[in-house]
Amino acid sequence: MQRRLPESGATRTFDPAPLNGAGELAYAWARDLFPINRSLTGPGVRQTLAYLARLLPPLQIHAVASGTKAFDWTVPQEWDIAEGFLEDEHGRRVIDFAESNLHIVGYSTPIDTWLTLEELEPHLYSLPDQPDAVPYVTSYYEPRWGFCLAHRVRKTLVPGRYHAVIRARHFNGVLNYADMILPGETAEQILLSTYVCHPSMANNELSGPVVTAALGRWLLSLPRRRYTYRLVFAPETIGAIVYLSRNLDRLKDKVRAGFVLSCVGDDRGYSYIASRQSNSLADRAARHVLAHHAPGFTAYSFLERGSDERQYCSPGADLPVCSVLRTRHGRYPEYHTSLDDLSLISPAGLQGAVDIYAKIVWLLENNRRWRTRLPGEPQLGRLGLYPTLSRRGSSAEARPLRNFLAYADGTLDLIDVADTIGVDALGLLGAIGTLEDAGIVVQTEG
């Protein structure tokens, strides 16, 4: 009798216990990381990656020199900002980088000059319809300087002269990112990618790195893994492009499913952004878990992508990478403003994302093809899986398992079968184990 492959780790029922408290922990990490002034490059990114490496010891931090070519892009100069402020004629600081790192346009060129309010205006960024929010503005690839401020404050500025000071420098340094490989029983990989380039904002972005770190620690704790896991922490866009350019063949060869973790900390709901392939293993697993564990989630097509899936799924890479999020970037009012702070995310919100991603991982780990060993329905009664007394309606409770068997033909994987029969795949794992033990079903290659 052919038996299940014992090294596969298949048909283990999902155990949520090891994830208890992950949300609280992740929230504490986010609180630590919040004040750091991250950007595409610079000390803030290094500080952040160093913190993450303490959580995930296998994490490797990499540096790429400014000016390095990466596909159509060039690694920008490093940016280091010492201080930035705007003072009025009376020396009163109207805006101060020391209060919030959102106050200075990202990658601002240095300036130290006096201007009239009128001359200053083109350098000020505020949001009239959100007067209390400081917007997040950057100018990575065009030299500019500017201040971001609450519109409420901006309206208090009176005509007069202002002293604009930004002590920053751009220089040939490095761009940093980090990755780690958790080996599994096969060389096939699951990619988890998140980004570290935004200053003090919580849902976008800190929820991404801390949820990824929590998942990484859980993966490290597993007694065995079918897949090899690749975790990536890199600045958005340019970091992902650099990462792709340095690992393209490896990624195309090995990655079976990937996910961009972003905006995974609030409590409002769940959403999903399809990969370019739209029906890849990653998409199928994500949609299946969301449908059964976060019904009502919002599904976005690849046309509404927004983060590093843009790079991973680009035609020349075309990796099976989708994204599962809480409220996605651009669809909540606090997005890219100072209002996206630690009050917007919560331990429960982070825990929810950790749980969903862990279930997706678990489904991938156990997503096998099974086939029944013999034609005909098996005699489930003798396994205690079917009532031995036949009366009207008595077969109803065994229906999910019988439907599983009806489609266990060795060509459909667990996700396909569970989608076909309309049940949660994770809920079938225990009974499938019983069927495997009894030799009713066997795993097939494919």
Added chain:
Amino acid sequence: MQRRLPESGATRTFDPAPLNGAGELAYAWARDLFPINRSLTGPGVRQTLAYLARLLPPLQIHAVASGTKAFDWTVPQEWDIAEGFLEDEHGRRVIDFAESNLHIVGYSTPIDTWLTLEELEPHLYSLPDQPDAVPYVTSYYEPRWGFCLAHRVRKTLVPGRYHAVIRARHFNGVLNYADMILPGETAEQILLSTYVCHPSMANNELSGPVVTAALGRWLLSLPRRRYTYRLVFAPETIGAIVYLSRNLDRLKDKVRAGFVLSCVGDDRGYSYIASRQSNSLADRAARHVLAHHAPGFTAYSFLERGSDERQYCSPGADLPVCSVLRTRHGRYPEYHTSLDDLSLISPAGLQGAVDIYAKIVWLLENNRRWRTRLPGEPQLGRLGLYPTLSRRGSSAEARPLRNFLAYADGTLDLIDVADTIGVDALGLLGAIGTLEDAGIVVQTEG
């Protein structure tokens, strides 16, 4: 000029005349068969098969010994029940098998004992929400004994002692089934399968065997048959499994379309249960005929299967077997109770099922691929198939035939073409014959 293959029997218009009276006849057979105590095995099945063999002389009755392995199953012992009753302290028979064979749980073990009402309760089966119905209960694969009774009667039982007697025996005997092969011009087969294991119930099950017998007699009467027909009468589940296990290669090699005939006797409507393949030739023919001749029929997916399509369509067999029914099992209140009696079925109900199945058979017999012999539309006017006077709207009546020709490309079969152009395929057969005779269309292999 290539001509239609004369031996094919194609393009004969469907003639309903030979089916007249089939419903009346089938009803009379059901009346004869109703009192017999059928079960998985035993004299009741043999008596039923013998009756059917008188209607269908080619029918072969087979016997398989108890204990024989069949895939995951073992043929059970034979069950023979002599009598069964429950008497109260005053010797009054509260329940008597002689009154209805539904009163004893199928495959009950023998018993002859006195019990209190309290001790008796776990052995009594009734339906509180259908107080007049005696439920149908079996326990084939777990030794049990029990009585089934109307809940109305059960409520009259007073505390006291009761004498429970079931004189039955289980012994190594045989399981019986019957089949017949009606040879056709090709070795390709159409399977009609029905079951004979339920005691006195009319829609489920006697309608199945009697409609199948009526169809068998009609098939015998046809001057020629393109397909070979295989008719099977076997106990449900274990019988179908035994049948499959003894004929698997033959069936997989030859069966092009199959149907499970069950619940084909009431007047309430029509329904259809898809095969596992869901778009097999059997499904396409069944849905086409139902759409045009029983509009409003209820379509069930394979997830809602219930009878021997469970075995025929199981992954290891995967035969193209669907089911066309009147009101399906489990979806009418009398199902699996004494209320499913001869008043629930009718000659008209049976006739309707015979007619639908005959049309399905006829469609299969004539389901050819045709192609037009020449490019361009043919000059239909000279065949009298198109008005020679052209005025506004004059082409409307010829539209179905012109649409047929527009899709007669030799790759689509008649069902595909008729579905594409939205007309009843059977209604096209006469005109297709004219087109064949005129050399406008020819049949293609495929």
Added chain:
Amino acid sequence: MQRRLPESGATRTFDPAPLNGAGELAYAWARDLFPINRSLTGPGVRQTLAYLARLLPPLQIHAVASGTKAFDWTVPQEWDIAEGFLEDEHGRRVIDFAESNLHIVGYSTPIDTWLTLEELEPHLYSLPDQPDAVPYVTSYYEPRWGFCLAHRVRKTLVPGRYHAVIRARHFNGVLNYADMILPGETAEQILLSTYVCHPSMANNELSGPVVTAALGRWLLSLPRRRYTYRLVFAPETIGAIVYLSRNLDRLKDKVRAGFVLSCVGDDRGYSYIASRQSNSLADRAARHVLAHHAPGFTAYSFLERGSDERQYCSPGADLPVCSVLRTRHGRYPEYHTSLDDLSLISPAGLQGAVDIYAKIVWLLENNRRWRTRLPGEPQLGRLGLYPTLSRRGSSAEARPLRNFLAYADGTLDLIDVADTIGVDALGLLGAIGTLEDAGIVVQTEG
């Protein structure tokens, strides 16, 4: 760096200027052609084709002898009518062919006889529900004679004797049609086909030949053409069949997309009739342009075809030929009556059809497959195609172009990509040109 193929003519933005005034011109041509008595054969067709050849000098006029076989058909005799009238006993002309060529049933046999009104009735055709309209009636393939008249006039006919005179002759002559080939950079062809066999009716049919002529003149004026264009003017049905029979292999080998131009002159709306293939290049281009430039157009399946797509798409030819129309034949009340006159069409109506067809042609000319040269998103900011200042919402305007790039994988053509991303393909051409010039995208074969 691979560059766009300069000889391809791709990525030129559509220029509507050369089409200005086409509608006025086409209307003038229709006015000239309106009085001519066209039929399947005869001097009216020749006069019409000669007029068109003056507009389109490359046009070749062909003649096929009566009695020539063409697939299932035979070229009919030529019909020439000198006069036709109905007079009452007082010599008053009740009906006169000289007033309208619709008054005589097309292909009427000659007659010169006196009849009673009762005897005359079977030879009279009128429309009770459109009492002012003279219907258009023909009897090409069955000898008949008849008069068509307004029902209002018919009701004035009093009992008495009438003199019916039709001086016509049928003789072995020729059937005429015309075609022209405009060579392009490749031998692959676009077919534009229209018909010339209806007497004085404007939307069906004169709009077809005059819009086709306008498009032909525009195509002649283009500095280069990727495709070779084949324009056909032939009597409907028999003309198309003759044309197919004489050019079948050429057409099957070379035609990549084709269109039947008919009913393209009124102002009421746009419609489309799918080819038999239903998703051919012609269909995809037509639907795409209509969706973006004539939203609300009516789409008909191939089941509702009506003109020469019946022949071009017939199973033995199966060319990718669809039809884009204004109000289609049979769906406007004036159809096939004297009310389909020059007041039903308009310069604006004709111009609209010319514009839509020119856009379809332009889309076909530029329907390439592009792929991005490098993985990852390109750095659009340096091309001025993306804002260099990143703030909330700043990426929205670049979204169509970024979506184009996300699907520019070398396998999807422009129509596929534009349909996928939901934008007008013609609107992308300018930016694609910029991307090609910058080496961001390159064309692929396929």
